[in-house]
Amino acid sequence: MLGLRNDLQRYGIERMLETVPAVRKLRSHTDSLGAVRDTAAAAADILLLSVDEIDAEAVAGLGALGADGPKVLLLVDDEEDVDLARVTSVPSAGILAVGGLTAETLYDAFARVARGEVPIPPRLARRLLEPARTAAAARPLPRLTPREHQALGLLVDGMSNRMIGRRLAISEHGAKRLVANILAKLDCPNRTMAVAIALREGLYEQGAAARRTAGPGTAERATAVVADRMAPAG
Numbered sequence: 001m002l003g004l005r006n007d008l009q010r011y012g013i014e015r016m017l018e019t020v021p022a023v024r025k026l027r028s029h030t031d032s033l034g035a036v037r038d039t040a041a042a043a044a045d046i047l048l049l050s051v052d053e054i055d056a057e058a059v060a061g062l063g064a065l066g067a068d069g070p071k072v073l074l075l076v077d078d079e080e081d082v083d084l085a086r087v088t089s090v091p092s093a094g095i096l097a098v099g100g101l102t103a104e105t106l107y108d109a110f111a112r113v114a115r116g117e118v119p120i121p122p123r124l125a126r127r128l129l130e131p132a133r134t135a136a137a138a139r140p141l142p143r144l145t146p147r148e149h150q151a152l153g154l155l156v157d158g159m160s161n162r163m164i165g166r167r168l169a170i171s172e173h174g175a176k177r178l179v180a181n182i183l184a185k186l187d188c189p190n191r192t193m194a195v196a197i198a199l200r201e202g203l204y205e206q207g208a209a210a211r212r213t214a215g216p217g218t219a220e221r222a223t224a225v226v227a228d229r230m231a232p233a234g
Contacts, residue, residue: 001044001070002028003035005053009098013048013075019103022110036061039070046110050075051087051095059090071113075101079124087128088189094119116160118192128193141201142185149203151178156195156204 002017004010010028017023027042029035032054039047047070049058054074062072071093076082079097087095093113096105100121109119120128144152147168154164165175179191188194198204 001035001039001042001047002026003030003032003047003049003053003058004028004075005030005032005050009050009075013098013101013106016101016103016106020107020110022107032058033061036065040065044070046070046113047072048075048096049073049090050077051082051090052077054086054090062091073109073113073119076121076124079121079127082124084127087124092190095121095124097121097124115158116163116191117158118190120192125192125196128189141203144182144185144203148178148182148185151175152182152194152198153204155179155182155191156198 032049051074074092112119161175162172165172
């Protein structure tokens with residue numbers, strides 16, 4: 001599902017999506033709210049919206065769709081000037097720069113989302129991380145429970161909520177709650193920022209003992225996962 005007011009951009013992205021093998025059906029709207037409202041009826045898996053066009057009513061509509069709704073990918077025109085408050089106010093599964101979009105980058109983004117990863121342009125990732133660096137320097141790191149340390153390690157290893165639940169022998173809902181607690185304690189709006197903070201502040205290493213009970217994982221692999229997430233798609 002695509003919701004985009006700019007006719008030229010919408011037409012170009014439609015043509016790209018038509019060549020992506022993973023896209024079986026495509027519907028588009030000239031506004032974000034129309035796309036959100038049509039998502040449930042169309043049973044869309046992915047919803048592409050412009051961060052500059054989405055409004056409060058559309059955000060509320062996304063909230064009404066709940067956890068079973070589509071994965072939202074936000075489109076940004078300018079990674080340097082985009083409103084970060086607006087970006088973090090929309091529940092999304094990733095961010096894509098319109099200027100670098102191709103059929104290949106779209107396919108890569110869909111694949112990353114399916115794996116539980118969060119595609120995001122590197123320059124925008126650095127901007128999103130900067131407030132977290134400042135906040136982390138100004139306050140002590142939160143105390144995580146042993147279970148949260150386990151979940152954080154698996155999150156760093158690139159696992160989705162479902163995979164974390166399987167590894168910890170808990171439900172997907174329980175894993176989602178653990179991840180939500182971690183994001184809240186680290187004051188992070190998304191998984192990518194939580195992973196970066198965990199690696200930078202040594203939380204990954206601190207949880208090594210707890211992680212061993214949930215299966216193997218290495219800091220090297222974790223660093224590679226973050227680098228891959230923040231690398232330009234395609």
